[in-house]
Amino acid sequence: MALSAAIILAAGEGVRMRSSKPKVLHELADKTFLERVMTSVRRLEPATLAVVVRYQARRVADAARSYGGQVTIVEQDDIAGTGRAVQCAMTQLAAKGPMRGEVLITAADMPLLDADTLNELLDFHRTSGDGATVLTTMLDDPTGYGRIIRDAGGGVLKIVEQKDANSGELSVHEVNTSVYVFDAGILSNAIATLDANNAQGEFYLTDALESAKRYGSVGAFAAPDPLSVEGVNDRVQLAALGKQHNRRVCEYWMREGVTIPDAETTWIGDEVQLSSDVTVLPGCFLQGHTTVAADAVVGPYTTLIDATIDEGAHVERCRIQESHIGKDAQIGPWTYLRPGNDLAEGTKAGAYVEMKKAHIGKGTKVPHLSYIGDAQLGEHTNIGGGTITANYDGVHKNRTQIGSGVHVGAGNLFVAPVEVGDEVTTGAGSVVRHDVPDGAMVYSENTQHIVKGWKPAWER
Ligand code: UD1
Ligand code: MG
Numbered sequence: 383m384a385l386s387a388a389i390i391l392a393a394g395e396g397v398r399m400r401s402s403k404p405k406v407l408h409e410l411a412d413k414t415f416l417e418r419v420m421t422s423v424r425r426l427e428p429a430t431l432a433v434v435v436r437y438q439a440r441r442v443a444d445a446a447r448s449y450g451g452q453v454t455i456v457e458q459d460d461i462a463g464t465g466r467a468v469q470c471a472m473t474q475l476a477a478k479g480p481m482r483g484e485v486l487i488t489a490a491d492m493p494l495l496d497a498d499t500l501n502e503l504l505d506f507h508r509t510s511g512d513g514a515t516v517l518t519t520m521l522d523d524p525t526g527y528g529r530i531i532r533d534a535g536g537g538v539l540k541i542v543e544q545k546d547a548n549s550g551e552l553s554v555h556e557v558n559t560s561v562y563v564f565d566a567g568i569l570s571n572a573i574a575t576l577d578a579n580n581a582q583g584e585f586y587l588t589d590a591l592e593s594a595k596r597y598g599s600v601g602a603f604a605a606p607d608p609l610s611v612e613g614v615n616d617r618v619q620l621a622a623l624g625k626q627h628n629r630r631v632c633e634y635w636m637r638e639g640v641t642i643p644d645a646e647t648t649w650i651g652d653e654v655q656l657s658s659d660v661t662v663l664p665g666c667f668l669q670g671h672t673t674v675a676a677d678a679v680v681g682p683y684t685t686l687i688d689a690t691i692d693e694g695a696h697v698e699r700c701r702i703q704e705s706h707i708g709k710d711a712q713i714g715p716w717t718y719l720r721p722g723n724d725l726a727e728g729t730k731a732g733a734y735v736e737m738k739k740a741h742i743g744k745g746t747k748v749p750h751l752s753y754i755g756d757a758q759l760g761e762h763t764n765i766g767g768g769t770i771t772a773n774y775d776g777v778h779k780n781r782t783q784i785g786s787g788v789h790v791g792a793g794n795l796f797v798a799p800v801e802v803g804d805e806v807t808t809g810a811g812s813v814v815r816h817d818v819p820d821g822a823m824v825y826s827e828n829t830q831h832i833v834k835g836w837k838p839a840w841e842r
Contacts, residue, residue, distance in 0.1 A: 385504070386483035386566055388428035389471045391587075392416055392446070392490040393436035393458040398616040404438045405614070407445055410493040410624050411631075412651050412669055415614065416442070417449045418493045424451060425497035426504065428486060430475060432456050434467040463584030464489070464560070465576040472570055481566040487587070489560035492613045494627055499610045504563055506603040513568040513598020516541070516591055517561035519605045519612075526615060527557035528588050530602060538602045541588035545581035556604075558588060559611040568597045635662075648681075663698075675709075684714070692727070705737075708744070726761070743786060755779075757796075760786030760804060768793040785820065 396405020406416040416433070423431060431451070435442040436458040443455045456471045468487060475481060484507065488495060499517070507515040516538065518530050528541045529551050541558045542551045564572070572594040576585045594600050605611040609627070614620045631652070632645035639658025642648050647664045650656075655673040662668065663681030670688035674680060677694045687703040695707045699715035705723035707713060712730045722739035725731065729742045732749035740754045743761035748754055750767035756779050757771045769790055771782040780798035784790070788802060791810035796802070802818045809825025818824045 384483045385426055385428040385486055386481050387430040387432060387471075387475055388423045388426065388486040388488070389456075389468060389475075390416070390419055390423060390431070390433045390488055390490050391464055391467045391560070392442050393434045393439075393467050394491070395437040396491065396615070399620075400617075404442050406442060406490040408614070408620065410614075410620065411627060411649075413493075414445060415493040416445055416490050419488060419490045419495050420446065420449050420451075420453070422495050422497045422500060423486065423488065426486065426500055429483075430454055430478075432471050432475060433490075434458050434471050436467075461578075461585060463576075463578070463582075464587035465573060465585035465590060468569070468587050468590070469573050469576065469585065472573060476570070481570070483566055485564050485566050485569050487562045487564065489613060491615065492559065492561075492611055494610045494612060494623065495561065496607075496610050499605050499607065500561070502606065503561065503603050507563040507601070510601045511599070512601035513565045514572070514591060514594040515563045515601045515603055517559045517605055517611060518556050518602045519559055519608045520555050521557055521608065522555070524555050524557045527613075528560075529554040530556040530558060532556075538591065538600050540592040543580065543582070543586065543588060556602075559605060560587075560613060561611065562587075562591070564590075564594065565598060568594050571597050689719075754782075756798065757782040757784070759784045760788065762786060763788040763790070765790045766792035766794060766808075766810065769795070771796045771798060773798045791825075 392406045394405060399405045399408060407414045432454040433446040434456045439457055446453050456474050458467045458470045503517050526544050528543045529547055531539045531542055531551060533539045572590040575593055576589055578585055580586060591600055612623055614623060628649055629645055631650045632642050632648055635650060635656050636642055640656045641661040644664040648662050649667045651669045653671050654668045657676040659676045660674045661679045665683035666681040667685045672686045672689045674691040675693040678691045679696045681698060683699045684697055685701045689702040690706045691697060692707060692709040694710040697707060697713040700713050700717040702719040704721035705719045707725050708727040708729060710728050711725050716733045717731045718736045720738040723737045725742045726744040728745045730747040730749055731737060734751045735748050736753045738755040741758045743759055745762040746759050748765045752765055752769045754771050756773040763784060763786060772795055773779050782796045782798045783801040785802060785804035787805045789807045791808050791812060793811045794808055795813045797815045800814055800817060803820035805821045806818050807823045808814060811828050812824060812826045814824060
C-alpha cells in the first residue's frame with residue numbers, strides 16, 4: 383500500500399488569531415505553520431499533496447506553491463467545516479482517477495507536527511489493518527479540542543467537539559489532534575453522509591470517523607510527543623508553543639556542547655548550525671542559515687541573520703546580516719552589519735560602526751563611529767573614529783578602495799569612487815576626493831578661523 387494522497391486543511395480563517403493574515407501563514411520560529419506542516423508531510427512522499435484553501439485563498443495558495451515541490455490546490459466552497467474541506471479535496475482528487483491506498487489528512491495549524499510522528503501513525507494504521515486511524519494525544523487541559531469517546535471495550539466510538547459535548551464527555555482528556563489516515567475507499571464513503579447538525583453548523587470531519595465504522599474498523603494512535611501535535615488557535619497558544627519549541631532547540635544545542643546560560647532569552651532557528659564550545663549569551667536571536675564555529679562568543683543581545691561566524695570571534699550587542707565574520711574578529715558593541723560584508727581574521731568593527739558590502743582585510747580595525755559601505759579595505763589598516771565612505775552620489779553606489787597598512791586619521795570622508803594605496807597616512811578631518819598613491823601622506827585644507835571676543839546674539 384502506498385500513500386496515495388495527503389490533504390492539508392488550510393481553508394480556515396483562524397478567527398481567534400484576530401489577524402488580517404490567515405492563521406496558517408503565521409509563523410513559529412521564522413517559518414509559517416503551513417510550510418512546517420507541508421515539509422513534514424512531504425517526507426512521507428505522498429503521490430499527491432493537496433492543500434485546501436478558501437479564506438484569502440490566493441494568498442494561502444501562493445504561499446503553498448512558494449515552499450517548493452508539487453502541490454495541488456483545492457478550493458473549498460462556501461460550506462464551512464473540516465469535513466467539507468475533505469469532501470472538496472476528495473472530489474477534485476478522484477476526478478484524476480480512482481483513488482487507492484491510504485489518504486493522510488492533517489490540519490495546517492499544528493506547526494510542530496513532525497515526520498516521525500506521521501510515520502509512526504502510518505505504521506500503526508498499516509499494522510492494525512483498520513480502515514481509519516485518528517492521531518490522538520492526552521492533555522492535562524483538553525479545553526477546545528474534540529474529545530475521543532471510547533466504548534466499554536476501549537474501541538473508538540466517536541469524536542465529540544467541545545461545543546457539542548456533555549459534561550461526561552468534557553471530562554475526557556484524550557483529544558483529537560486533527561490528523562488521520564483513512565483507506566481511500568472508506569474515506570469517500572464516510573464523508574458522503576456528513577451534515578451540519580451540530581453546535582457550529584459546520585460539516586465536521588470528526589463525524590467521518592463514526593460513519594467510517596460502517597465500512598471498516600476504526601482505531602486511534604496516541605502521539606508519543608504531545609508537543610508535536612499541539613494546535614494553535616490563538617496568539618497565547620502560539621507564544622507558549624514557540625517557547626517550548628525554542629527550549630527544546632536550546633537544550634539540543636546544549637547537549638551538543640554549546641553553552642547557553644539562559645535559554646529563556648536565547649532564540650535559535652531550526653536551520654542554525656552551532657559548533658561545540660560556542661557560547662550564546664542571553665538576549666540573542668540566531669536566525670536563517672546562521673553558522674557559528676567553535677569558541678566563538680555570541681551576545682549578549684545580538685541578532686544574527688544568515689551570518690557566518692568563524693572560530694573564536696566575539697560578536698556582542700550587534701546586528702549582523704548575511705555577512706562573514708572571520709576567526710577571532712571582534713564585533714560590537716552597537717555595531718550594525720548589513721548584508722554583504724566579509725570581515726577577515728582578526729578584524730574589528732566597534733561601537734556605532736555600520737557596514738554594507740564591505741570587504742575588510744586581515745587585522746584591519748574600524749573601531750568607532752564609522753560608516754563603511756561598498757568598500758574594500760586591505761590588511762592591518764586602521765580607520766580613525768568618525769570616518770565615512772560617501773558611497774552614494776544620488777544616482778550610483780560608488781566604491782572606496784583603501785590599501786594595506788593604511789593609517790586613516792579621525793573624521794575622514796572618502797568621496798567614492800576613490801582609491802587609496804598601501805602604507806598611506808591621512809590627516810584628521812581629511813576629505814579624500816582623489817586617488818592617493820602608495821606610501822603617501824594626504825591631508826586636506828581645513829582652515830581654522832578665530833573670531834576674538836565673539837558673543838552670542840542674545841548677549842549682544
Ligand atoms: C479541529 C477538530 C477538533 C480537534 C482540533 C485539533 C473538527 C470539527 N474539529 O477543531 O476535533 O481537536 O481541530 O486542533 O475537525 N479548516 C478548513 N476548512 C474549514 C475549517 C477549517 O480547511 O472550513 C482547516 C483550518 O484551516 C485548520 C484546520 O482545518 O488548519 C482545523 O480548523 P480549526 O478551526 O482550527 O478546528 P478546531 O476548532 O481547532
Ligand atoms: Mg484548530
